[in-house]
Amino acid sequence: MRAKVATCLVIVIVLFDLRVAPVKAHGPQSVDRRVDQLLSQMTIEEKVGQVNQLFYFRQFMQPEMVEPGIREGKIGSLLFVTDPATINRFQKVAVEQSRLKIPLLFGFDVIHGFRTVFPVPLAMASSWDPALVEQAQSIAASEARAVGVRWTFAPMVDIARDPRWGRIVEGAGEDPFLGARIAAAQVRGFQGQDPSSAGRLLACMKHFAGYGAGTGGRDYDSAYISDAELYNVYLPPFKAAVDAGVGSAMSAYMNLNDVPATGNAFLLSDVLRRQWGFKGFVVSDADSVGNLVTHGFAEDKADAAYRAFTAGVDMEMSLPGINTVSMAYATSLTKLVQEGRVTKERLDDAVRRILEAKFKIGLFDNPYVDESRVAAIHNNPEHRRLARVAAQRSMVLLRNEGNMLPLVKGDPKVSSIAVIGPLADSKRDIRGPWTLADDPKSAVSVVEGLRNKVGSSVRVEYAPGVDIRRVYPSIFDIMSGPRPAAWSEAQKVAEFDKAVSLARASDVVVMVLGLHEEMSGEAASQSTLDLPGRQLELLQTVSGLGKPVVLVLINGRPLDISWAASNISAILEAWHPGAEGGNAIADILFGDATPGGKLPVTWPRSAAQIPIYYARNLTQQPESARDFKSRYWDIPTSPLYPFGYGLSYTTFSFSNLRVSKPEVKLGESIEVLADVQNTGKRAGDEVAQLYIHQRYGSASRPVRELKGFERITLAAGEKKTVRFTLGKSELTYWSSAAKGWVQDPSTFDLWVGADSTAPLTTTLKVVR
Ligand code: NOJ
Numbered sequence: 001m002r003a004k005v006a007t008c009l010v011i012v013i014v015l016f017d018l019r020v021a022p023v024k025a026h027g028p029q030s031v032d033r034r035v036d037q038l039l040s041q042m043t044i045e046e047k048v049g050q051v052n053q054l055f056y057f058r059q060f061m062q063p064e065m066v067e068p069g070i071r072e073g074k075i076g077s078l079l080f081v082t083d084p085a086t087i088n089r090f091q092k093v094a095v096e097q098s099r100l101k102i103p104l105l106f107g108f109d110v111i112h113g114f115r116t117v118f119p120v121p122l123a124m125a126s127s128w129d130p131a132l133v134e135q136a137q138s139i140a141a142s143e144a145r146a147v148g149v150r151w152t153f154a155p156m157v158d159i160a161r162d163p164r165w166g167r168i169v170e171g172a173g174e175d176p177f178l179g180a181r182i183a184a185a186q187v188r189g190f191q192g193q194d195p196s197s198a199g200r201l202l203a204c205m206k207h208f209a210g211y212g213a214g215t216g217g218r219d220y221d222s223a224y225i226s227d228a229e230l231y232n233v234y235l236p237p238f239k240a241a242v243d244a245g246v247g248s249a250m251s252a253y254m255n256l257n258d259v260p261a262t263g264n265a266f267l268l269s270d271v272l273r274r275q276w277g278f279k280g281f282v283v284s285d286a287d288s289v290g291n292l293v294t295h296g297f298a299e300d301k302a303d304a305a306y307r308a309f310t311a312g313v314d315m316e317m318s319l320p321g322i323n324t325v326s327m328a329y330a331t332s333l334t335k336l337v338q339e340g341r342v343t344k345e346r347l348d349d350a351v352r353r354i355l356e357a358k359f360k361i362g363l364f365d366n367p368y369v370d371e372s373r374v375a376a377i378h379n380n381p382e383h384r385r386l387a388r389v390a391a392q393r394s395m396v397l398l399r400n401e402g403n404m405l406p407l408v409k410g411d412p413k414v415s416s417i418a419v420i421g422p423l424a425d426s427k428r429d430i431r432g433p434w435t436l437a438d439d440p441k442s443a444v445s446v447v448e449g450l451r452n453k454v455g456s457s458v459r460v461e462y463a464p465g466v467d468i469r470r471v472y473p474s475i476f477d478i479m480s481g482p483r484p485a486a487w488s489e490a491q492k493v494a495e496f497d498k499a500v501s502l503a504r505a506s507d508v509v510v511m512v513l514g515l516h517e518e519m520s521g522e523a524a525s526q527s528t529l530d531l532p533g534r535q536l537e538l539l540q541t542v543s544g545l546g547k548p549v550v551l552v553l554i555n556g557r558p559l560d561i562s563w564a565a566s567n568i569s570a571i572l573e574a575w576h577p578g579a580e581g582g583n584a585i586a587d588i589l590f591g592d593a594t595p596g597g598k599l600p601v602t603w604p605r606s607a608a609q610i611p612i613y614y615a616r617n618l619t620q621q622p623e624s625a626r627d628f629k630s631r632y633w634d635i636p637t638s639p640l641y642p643f644g645y646g647l648s649y650t651t652f653s654f655s656n657l658r659v660s661k662p663e664v665k666l667g668e669s670i671e672v673l674a675d676v677q678n679t680g681k682r683a684g685d686e687v688a689q690l691y692i693h694q695r696y697g698s699a700s701r702p703v704r705e706l707k708g709f710e711r712i713t714l715a716a717g718e719k720k721t722v723r724f725t726l727g728k729s730e731l732t733y734w735s736s737a738a739k740g741w742v743q744d745p746s747t748f749d750l751w752v753g754a755d756s757t758a759p760l761t762t763t764l765k766v767v768r
Contacts, residue, residue, distance in 0.1 A: 031359040035352055041100060044334050044344075047351045050076035050102065051309075052330045053283060053317045056090075061321075063089060070104060071097045074330065076354060077105040077151075077315065082437045084371045087148035095367045103367040105358055107283075110152035110190075110201065111170060111434035112136075114143035116383040116579060117443065120432040120520075120556055121156065121182075123394035123575035125172035125600040126646075128687040128711050130185035136390050137189025139383050142199030144437075146377035148369030150361055151202040153250060155186035157237035158207055161613045163601065164217025166524030169433060169556030169576070171212065173600030174613045174643065176233050177706040180240035187244040195247060196362030199377075205241040207252035207285055209267055210234050214254055217610065219525050222255040228699070231734030231741075233615075239276060247280045247357055251313050253288050260295045262288040263304075268312030281314040281353035289316045290325025301325065302332035309333065309342055314350035384580055391577035391584030393685075397595035397647040398561075398603075401569040404548060406591025406649055407508065409454060416459040418506035419447045420499045420542060421513045421535065422468045423554040428480065429514075432556060432576025433521030440480075442579055446512045446552060449582025453590055461506070465499030467492065468533035474518035483516070496538065503542045509549045510589065511539055511568075517576060520556025529560040529607045536563060543567055552585055558603045565640055573597075594649045596685030596711065598755065603641035608632075614643040614756040615702035644689050644706070644755035650680030650716065654688070654753045654760045659726075663765040666743050669727030670764065674752040676722055678714035687711045688722040689758065691751045692730070697744030699735040704756055722752070731766060 039047075049072070056066055056078045063086065069075045070093045081087050087106055094104045112118045118136045127133065137154075144152060159179055160168035172182040183205065190203040210230065213223035225234060238249075251268065252261035261267060262284050272278045289308040290301055298304035305328040308316070318326035336342040358364060397405070407414050423429045427443040444452070447462045454460060467487040477483070487495065503509045513535045518524060530536070540563070543549050550570040553559065554577075564571055572595065574585050587593040604612045619630040623637060631637040653676070660671040676688050690708035694701040708724030732743045748764040 031356055034359055034364070035355045038100060038102065038355055039348055039351060042351070044337050044347070046073040046100060047347050048329060048333045049074040050351045050354050051315045051333065052327065053077035053079060053107070053315050055079055055286070055317075055319050056081045058083065058086070066090065067093050070094050073098045073100060073102065075104065076102070077107060079107040079317065081106055082108055082147055082149060084147040084369050084374055088368050088371065091148070091367050102355070103358060103363040105151055105354075105363065106149050107151035107153060108144060108149045109154065109434055109436070110140050110144045110149065111154050111156070112432065113140045113387065113435070113578060114149075114437050115378040115439070116140075116143060116387050117431045117435050117438050118387050118390050119394040119578045119581070120169050120576045121171055122169050122173060122556060122600065123577060124390065125178060125182050126396050126573075126575065126597040127390065127393040128178070128598050128709055129393055130181050132390055132393055133182055133185040134189040135386060137186045138192065138199070139386060141190045141201040143378055143383070145199050145201055146369070146374045149201065150363060151204065151248070152190055153204045153206060154190065155183050155203065155241065156206050157183040157241055158212035159234050159237065160212040160601070161611045162212070162217035163529060163557040163604065164525050164527060164607060164610060165212060165214060166219060166520045166526065166556070167212070167522055168601070169520040172237070174602060175600065175615065175706050176236035178600055178709070179237035183237040183241045184244040187241050187246045191245060191247065196360060202247040202357060202361050203241070204248040204250050204283065205238055205246045206250035208249050208261060208272065208282070209238055209252060210256045210261065211252040211254055217525050219523050220253050222258075224257055226736065228734055228736040235271070242276050242278050247360070249278065249280060249282045251282060251284050251288060253285050253291070255295060260288070260292055260297050262313055263292045263297055263307040263311045265311040273312065279353070281350065281357055282312055283315040284308060284313045284317050286317045286319050287323045287325050289313060289328045290323065293325060301328045302336065304328045305332040306336055306341055309336075309350070310346065314353055387578050388580035388584050388587070391574075391581050392587055392593035394575060394577060394597050395584070395588055395595050396573040396597040396599055397571075398573055398641060399565060399569065399571040400647055400649070403649070404570040405550065405572070405589060407589055409590055414458065414508050416461070416506040416508075417450060417454070418502045418509045419450060419460060419462045419512060420465050420503060420509060420538070421511050422464045422466055422533070423514055423516075424464065424510070424512035425462050429517045429554055430576065430581040431517060431578060433476065433517050433524070435517070438579065444580055444582035446510070446582045446585050449584070449586035450510065450589070452583060453586035459506075461502055463495065463499035463502045465496055465538045466534045467495070468516060468535065470516070470519060475523060476518050476521070480518070496534070499538060500541055500545070503547060504545050506547065509542055509547050510552060511542060511549060512552045512554060513539060514553045514555035514559065515557070517556070527607065529558060529604065531559055531561075539564060539568070550589060558601055560604070560606045562605050562640060591649060594682065594684040595646065596648055596687065598644050598646035598687045599641055600643070602639045602643045603645070605635060605640045608635060609637070609639065612639055615705050617700050618703050642756045644687070646687070646755075648684040648686065650678055650682045650684035652686040652714070652754060653677050653679050654758065657750070657752050657760045657762050659750065659762060659764050662763070663767060666745060666766060666768055667728050669725055672708070672724045672726055672750055672752065673721055674760065675719055676712065676714065677719040678716055681716050683713065683715045685711055685713050686754060688752060689755065690724045690726070691756060691758065692726070693749040694731070694744065695747045695749065697735075697746045698737045698742050699733070701733065704751065706756070726750075726764070
């Protein structure tokens with residue numbers, strides 16, 4: 001592998017000895033002038049260097065493999081370097097030894113935390129709390145920036161309507177409105193007002209666009225998306241990120257309507273540049289340029305470089321030494337420009353955007369990182385505190401029959417707790433995928449969290465019960481290390497029995513079931529939503545003992561829990577809640593925190609219902625039709641839990657839904673108001689949600705669409721009024737009949753309530 005990497009890098013190492021004055025880091029020049037000045041000094045090869053980004057894996061690469069390339073101006077950016085000393089070392093070569101002294105841009109996947117691991121993005125979206133999301137990403141940014149990372153490949157804003165797709169865990173779920181709010185919050189969190197200011201990063205919205213719609217939920221597979229679906233569903237979170245000032249974008253891997261996203265001029269030029277006026281730069285996904293050949297789209301690597309570059313991909317991300325398709329730009333662009341196939345203007349245009357970003361994040365002025373400050377920033381206790389709050393606020397209580405939860409500390413009926421399941425004491429899985437820069441030992445498992453909570457007076461014992469594993473191992477095992485060996489047949493029997501005996505001997509059972517971290521995420525699609533291994537059997541056996549059983553789910557996607565949903569009294573969806581997950585779960589189970597999260601996805605009964613999402617169109621033969629119903633004859637059409645659903649330890653009622661004006665003209669806005677009351681005996685959070693339905697117009701509109709939400713805290717008995725603005729932007733949509741954006745005069749049904757099935761309704765008339 002090492003030899004291969006070296007061979008590939010040698011290809012781009014060509015020596016130059018042109019002595020030109022460097023552009024001064026300081027001075028009154030505007031970014032434009034400084035960029036112009038640099039561009040005027042650069043050779044074509046140096047320009048091509050700026051559009052070349054390489055992975056650097058310390059696990060199997062040596063600094064000497066990239067340093068010559070940096071010195072010769074052949075590499076503009078590196079990703080996956082997270083050691084501050086190595087970052088400074090490489091940066092020194094760039095700014096002190098390369099001809100033009102252009103600093104390197106260090107990028108990394110800061111997805112849900114860096115040193116401090118926050119809940120996975122799907123969980124963060126379940127908080128329905130954009131301010132919290134923003135705060136969490138600002139902490140992640142500060143920790144990454146502390147080591148010298150200046151650019152994150154986040155947020156991932158792909159809408160996901162197929163939970164078989166493993167990367168559903170990385171996004172905000174199925175809904176464009178929620179997705180847009182969470183996308184913008186993440187951009188603000190990473191970049192702040194100014195990505196050059198202390199503790200901030202350049203953000204990168206990805207994967208542009210339609211990656212979540214891969215056929216069959218298979219990662220990387222082709223997506224076929226109509227224009228209406230693209231504009232109304234898949235693009236809004238990207239547009240929101242652009243409006244929030246996101247500095248870069250990543251092109252997606254898959255084919256969109258037969259044109260790979262990385263060579264897709266419609267997406268990258270028409271939509272992103274012309275329609276939206278995006279000023280940042282576009283990076284490819286890893287090797288997605290060279291893979292235009294694999295897609296059966298480009299003739300060869302040079303053609304791939306040509307197609308991606310002219311479509312609008314400014315920088316190529318490459319995995320040299322691993323893939324032969326790597327470094328299409330580095331190996332072909334110079335010639336393409338010399339031959340005139342790619343214009344010098346296009347090359348300048350791409351390099352300008354990249355240099356502008358480097359200036360704007362302050363890289364020229366401050367290329368190095370202060371290694372002495374890393375520990376203090378990483379060990380800030382406030383980060384762990386917020387990770388715990390974020391985990392509490394992300395969890396979704398799915399069931400709580402007979403108010404089984406919260407458990408009461410000191411209750412003699414809770415003097416021994418059996419914590420059972422393959423994930424119950426796992427520090428690795430509590431964190432979730434994309435945790436590559438933390439210390440896994442610092443994560444708190446559920447067993448640990450419960451022990452921390454109840455102290456020594458309560459016996460907390462653990463048994464895994466079953467062993468779970470992927471049939472096809474994950475590539476990410478390279479980073480996190482392989483799992484322990486599979487159990488023998490004898491061990492399987494013994495461990496199962498041990499778990500059941502432990503349950504029998506305890507007052508309360510907490511079953512912790514779900515998925516390993518590598519069972520969701522990239523290259524982690526799954527065909528069913530079943531709990532892997534014998535987890536369901538274990539749950540059924542333990543439940544048969546008649547003990548109080550709480551099911552805690554640790555997972556990165558909805559699972560088939562139909563049996564549990566009618567047989568287990570209390571079910572808490574914890575997702576992969578991050579490093580403080582175990583403590584936060586204990587907080588919720590014992591009522592020190594009250595659950596208030598809501599599902600950002602429709603929860604299917606089984607994979608057979610996929611695709612299933614709430615914002616579907618009406619059918620002429622609905623379930624209420626007398627006959628010829630649009631439904632399966634063998635299973636219900638309704639989901640197990642609707643979008644927006646989640647319980648609390650208290651109860652809420654919605655009333656007095658009203659609009660500031662019952663009739664408005666096109667383009668006018670109104671206010672929608674409703675009263676929300678905490679009707680229970682303890683304080684808690686409710687997420688008030690506004691849905692609309694347009695009854696008629698130039699095209700059919702979904703049965704319901706989310707158009708507003710607010711998470712509020714109410715003391716017992718307290719009542720508050722929530723208000724939402726409904727105006728042109730909420731009532732406009734892309735109509736396939738009109739082939740453009742329209743706002744129709746129509747009658748609208750409005751609902752405000754606790755989830756997407758909220759019954760409280762009124763109407764609004766929009767007239768010309
Ligand atoms: C591939 C993934 O698709 C993308 O999301 C990620 O940012 C890059 N690899 C870099 O790690």
